[in-house]
Amino acid sequence: MKLLKNEKSWKVKNKITNIKSFLKETLLLIAFVQILIWVFVLLLYLGVSISFVQIIGLLIIFCTFIVTLWWRRLHPKLMSMSTKILYSIAKRAFDISCALIGLIILSPVFLVCIILAKFQSPGPAFYRAKRVGRYGSLFLMYKFRTMVVNAASMGSSLTTYKDPRITKIGNFLRRTKLDELPQLLNVLKGDMSIIGPRPEAPVYVKYYTEEQQRVLSVRPGIAGPAQLENRAEELKLKGQSDPEKYYITQLLPEKLNIDLNYIENRSFLLDLKVIFKTIWAVIKR
Numbered sequence: 001m002k003l004l005k006n007e008k009s010w011k012v013k014n015k016i017t018n019i020k021s022f023l024k025e026t027l028l029l030i031a032f033v034q035i036l037i038w039v040f041v042l043l044l045y046l047g048v049s050i051s052f053v054q055i056i057g058l059l060i061i062f063c064t065f066i067v068t069l070w071w072r073r074l075h076p077k078l079m080s081m082s083t084k085i086l087y088s089i090a091k092r093a094f095d096i097s098c099a100l101i102g103l104i105i106l107s108p109v110f111l112v113c114i115i116l117a118k119f120q121s122p123g124p125a126f127y128r129a130k131r132v133g134r135y136g137s138l139f140l141m142y143k144f145r146t147m148v149v150n151a152a153s154m155g156s157s158l159t160t161y162k163d164p165r166i167t168k169i170g171n172f173l174r175r176t177k178l179d180e181l182p183q184l185l186n187v188l189k190g191d192m193s194i195i196g197p198r199p200e201a202p203v204y205v206k207y208y209t210e211e212q213q214r215v216l217s218v219r220p221g222i223a224g225p226a227q228l229e230n231r232a233e234e235l236k237l238k239g240q241s242d243p244e245k246y247y248i249t250q251l252l253p254e255k256l257n258i259d260l261n262y263i264e265n266r267s268f269l270l271d272l273k274v275i276f277k278t279i280w281a282v283i284k285r
Helices: 005-045 052-105 107-119 168-175 183-189 212-217 225-229 233-237 243-265 268-284
Strands: 126-132 138-144 193-195 221-223
Touching: 052 107, 052 183, 052 193, 052 268, 107 138, 107 168, 138 183, 183 221, 193 268, 212 243, 221 268, 225 243, 225 268, 233 243
Parallel strands: 193 221
Antiparallel strands: 126 138
16 A cells, blocks of 8 residues: 555654654763763773772663663654554444444344345445545445446536435435445455545545645444434535536535544544434434
8 A cells, every 4th residue: 555645754754753862862862972982981090999889870860861861752652653543443342343243233134135135226235336445445334325337428427406416315325325335345355444535436535735745544344423413414506517527626625624623633522422313413314
């Protein structure tokens, strides 16, 4: 998987900063060693007898200095790193658990949705959409089909207000968000997470700025803060003379700003908060 340009740039800058910090502290350490050596030389020149205990004492002071110096440098990073690792492990374990439990408990709902999607119009029950995932890798996102067959060749990639390509049953599946249930399979595969930035099609990702590409540093989610804020996206596109242009220039940047804020502040507690808000939003509809 190829890292994005902004990730490479960030890593280079981070390495340069680390090298500078390392050089400063190494020079400080060398200076301290030189001072220690000159103290020994001066004491020997003055004829001061140095006992074994005194040498051990000086070595303890020296080791304490080194530990203090390097702990000051590494402690914040170790804490930050350990927090991120623990969060990543807990999040993945949570994702797998939720996906497995969801697939088992909701299996009767899955069966009903498959029947509805299959008999709404000729065509398959599932729709596989090409999306951009973590680190810019492409994957197929699963959904229950809610549109007529070959809908992509009949219009835009966007779903507009009262889109004629959506079937009656498809409209029900979309309104209740049941069409998103197959994405639990994507979660098990590791393509997606329960909570995260909503994955976009390659045709829209190409408009991302370097800063906006940071949303691709995490797994995309079935639900996320940006999705909550833009539940009425189809209504926002209603009446626009050029929905595609409006989405790219207005809605997409707004959604990405929300996603970037989520990435900066993500935590297990925030994920749970988004889950409950999403469930409540679906119930209210």
